Amino acid sequence: MKKSMSVVENYQQIREKVAAAATKAGRAPEEVHLLVVSKTWPAERLEPLIAVGHLAYGENRVQEAVEKAPLLPQGLEWHLIGHLQKNKARKALSVFQVFHSIDSKAIAQQIDRIAKEEHLYPRVYLQVNLGTEPQKHGFTPDDLRESMGDILTLPRLEILGLMAIPPMGSPEETRPYFRQLREFRDELQEAYDHPLPGLSMGMTSDFDVAIEEGSTIVRVGSAIFGARG
Ligand SMILES: *Cc1c(COP(=O)(O)O)cnc(C)c1O
Numbered sequence: 207m208k209k210s211m212s213v214v215e216n217y218q219q220i221r222e223k224v225a226a227a228a229t230k231a232g233r234a235p236e237e238v239h240l241l242v243v244s245k246t247w248p249a250e251r252l253e254p255l256i257a258v259g260h261l262a263y264g265e266n267r268v269q270e271a272v273e274k275a276p277l278l279p280q281g282l283e284w285h286l287i288g289h290l291q292k293n294k295a296r297k298a299l300s301v302f303q304v305f306h307s308i309d310s311k312a313i314a315q316q317i318d319r320i321a322k323e324e325h326l327y328p329r330v331y332l333q334v335n336l337g338t339e340p341q342k343h344g345f346t347p348d349d350l351r352e353s354m355g356d357i358l359t360l361p362r363l364e365i366l367g368l369m370a371i372p373p374m375g376s377p378e379e380t381r382p383y384f385r386q387l388r389e390f391r392d393e394l395q396e397a398y399d400h401p402l403p404g405l406s407m408g409m410t411s412d413f414d415v416a417i418e419e420g421s422t423i424v425r426v427g428s429a430i431f432g433a434r435g
Contacts, residue, residue, distance in 0.1 A: 261283050271301045308331065332357070334369070358400055381419060
């Protein structure tokens with residue numbers, strides 16, 4: 207990305223690329239949402255995007271979002287994309303409406319319990335660890351097969367679908383993981399007879415491949431704001 211381009215120009219270009227990737231894959235461009243990942247950037251960096259009407263922002267740390275959100279207009283949609291510790295669940299629910307990184311049955315239950323106390327209905331993606339990298343967060347497919355029934359009964363959570371962060375690699379190396387996530391979603395949908403329309407997958411380096419494989423929301427940061435320091 208050229209330095210001479212503004213954040214808004216980068217954003218418009220990514221929107222066009224997202225729409226083009228959807229069209230190329232035979233999908234309607236409206237089926238694929240863009241989550242702008244604003245982690246590490248100060249609130250004022252978001253203002254030009256808010257001015258052109260972009261409302262959905264992703265943050266990976268609860269405390270950072272808690273500090274940033276009050277500096278910006280109300281009515282934005284904050285998405286948590288990083289691992290959540292149980293003791294931060296209440297604070298997280300005070301700022302985030304959408305959770306992409308619910309990675310255990312225990313944290314799902316905790317969010318559900320606190321959401322009830324706070325009269326909230328958070329929307330949730332369940333994070334799956336497809337690379338079976340032990341250091342990464344996420345349900346293994348077997349964990350989730352086992353926990354899904356209980357998670358779907360939690361009354362306060364609207365389970366939208368699945369999320370994954372594939373192991374590092376070229377876009378073509380990540381493609382099989384995106385495909386695997388979609389197929390796993392299809393399997394769970396069928397096994398539990400419950401719609402799971404959402405697939406949160408794809409970032410700056412591979413969102414076009416993710417869209418070809420069925421992504422419904424791509425999480426893009428550095429292609430819009432530049433490299434994080
Ligand atoms: C930082 C982050 C992104 C955005 O990554 P870019 O490469 O800057 O687009 C997407 N998803 C998650 C979970 C992240 O932590």
